[in-house]
Amino acid sequence: MxxxxxxxxxxxxxxxxxxxxxxxxxxxxxxxxxxxxxxxxxxxxxxxxxxxxxxxxxxxxxxxxxxxxxxxxxxxxxxxxxxxxxxxxxxxxxxxxxxxxxxxxxxxxFAKELAIDSQLWSSRIDQAVARRRLMGTANPEGGERLIFSESDLLSGLIVDRYADCLSVQFTGAVLLPFAEHLVQEVQAAAAKHGTPCTKVLVRMDEATVKHEKVSEDDLRQLESLTSIEETDSTVWYQHNGLEMAIDLQDGQKTGGYLDQQNNHAAAAAYMKGRRVLDICTYTGGFALAAARAGASEVVAVDSSERALAIAQRNAERNQLTNVRFEQGDCFHDLKERHQRGEQFDAIILDPPRFAGSRKQTEAALRAYTRLNASAVDLIPPGGILVTCSCSGRVSRSDFLNMLVDVGRKRRRDLVVLESRGPSPDHVFAISCPESDYLKCIVVQVM
Structure with a gap:
């Protein structure tokens, strides 16, 4: 133990x-x-x-x-x-x-004279938070990724900040013996660099616990580092000028999708006056940004009832009445809308990761092809498709070639307006290409 x-x-x-x-x-x-x-x-x-x-x-x-x-x-x-x-x-x-x-x-x-000890962790954590400040002063009420595992030379540790709350996720059991020190150092670095945090939630997801063979005793000791009550796990923060809530305890990843923050704003710029369908909306990042930007109507779909409840709460908090939320499976929802003859001026696709390993890549590309082809069926000429992939095993060239295949199968021209990645706080290490994972492509469908 x-x-x-x-x-x-x-x-x-x-x-x-x-x-x-x-x-x-x-x-x-x-x-x-x-x-x-x-x-x-x-x-x-x-x-x-x-x-x-x-x-x-x-x-x-x-x-x-x-x-x-x-x-x-x-x-x-x-x-x-x-x-x-x-x-x-x-x-x-x-x-x-x-x-x-x-x-x-x-x-x-990668230098023999360097030890793996508390001094190394303290230095790496401070460097990671300071790296984010190269982009300018952070909003204390906003959200940002402070530590991104391999990208910050801290494999197995992810830390996001939502206002004054840190969401700390351990993705590698090897760091558990250092967990208390790591959490303390992240708090110290956040305060040092202008974003003090008074609350901390520390977690390891079930899949990691299983694959890393973490004992129940060690998991309990890790979670004991949490300083917020389970009943107080919903946190509000500012996201592209919106007030957004996320559930740190039961939400996906660290609670939200900060990697898409800039893409939410970029996509919204195309949505004014359009009828928009947002597939896999989660807590409404793309949908609420589009509604705020002047979309005539936004229909937001997700399979999670809990996520939709938070999305509805977010819409109400921001007094957005031109958006409605519906529960459904992404593939079935698009198919049923096509059968009903529905059309949308813009469709946003932000599905979960389809490829968790290299051997799943081909199946993932088939899923992306099916999803995007179904979306194109609902878009009239001149409409907008915003399509995303968070599968690190699917390269940007593979994803673009998937869109080529969609255009061929549907006999439509697809013109790329923007080819985007994650928000800049999600840095990636050249030595670990898997950390360059997010693709967000804005396409005009002709």
Missing amino acids: VTFNLMQPTSASTDASHWQIRTRPNRHFPFLSRHPWVLASTLAHDTLRPILKSDASDQALQASADDSAQPTTPQPKYGDVVDLLDHDGNWIARGLINPESRLRIRLYV
Whole structure:
């Protein structure tokens, strides 16, 4: 069981808390380019061995790398430090291991002299928040992403700010031994850089708990870092000039979709005077922006009754009467509207992620094709289609080629007006192309 003595760094000074392992032959090249994810299939598991106190010097580390590797007992626990070596024993990087996860190691440093400790986390967190301030002074009542996992060299940690509340999501169990320190440092950095936060919600979603093999005890200890009551998990914040509510406890991701904040505003610029259909509206980001921009009517659809209740509440808070909300499945809803002969001057598609892994990419592209073709059927010549994908496994070129296929099948010309990505607080790391995930394409349908 992980011990949450979180102000103490995990280091090579403790027996069997620092390990080393080699890659399989010719499987080390992504890590030379500083990619942070080491899958279990990449590793030569029989080379795993501990680095003990007596091996702490660089000389001993190199000597141990050159020794014949033997299976080791005991086995590491998640959050232990591990040095990654290539198959020939050359040092590559240092990370944290989870022996139960398919994503076996998350890499954090690529210089041998750097330790993975509380000082590293404090520095990385401060740099991440300061990076957002390069764009100017933040709105204390607004929303923003402060830490974006791999993109901020903090794989396994996502932090969003909604007004004075931090929503902290752990996506990797390897960070649990540091959780308390990480949360404290995020609060300190937010205050230092002009957006103090008095409330914190800390969570790990069910899928991550399952895949990372997190125990119930460790999950309870993680969630104990939350400083808001469950009955007080709805937070109001300013979003493109609107007052918006999100549910931090039960909402998707960290509660909202801050990555689409700028796209909500950009899409709204095309909606004045148009009849608009917003598919997968969630809490109404695209729909309310379109209504506020002067759309003649907005019909917003989502499968979640809970999300629609919040969206309705948001509309009422902002006194928007030209929008109505309906519950339905995205595919069935579009099909039924086509059968009824409905048309819309603009349609917005912001579906959930269709591809969670590389092997799901082809199925995801088929789903996008079906969804977008159904939308095009409802749009008269000259109308607008705003179509989005948050599937990191689907590249921008793949997504655009999907639209080419839609145009061919429907015998319509599709003219791209804008090809957009996430809001700039959602930075991405060149070394981790998966972090460049969001596509938002504004198209005129001819």
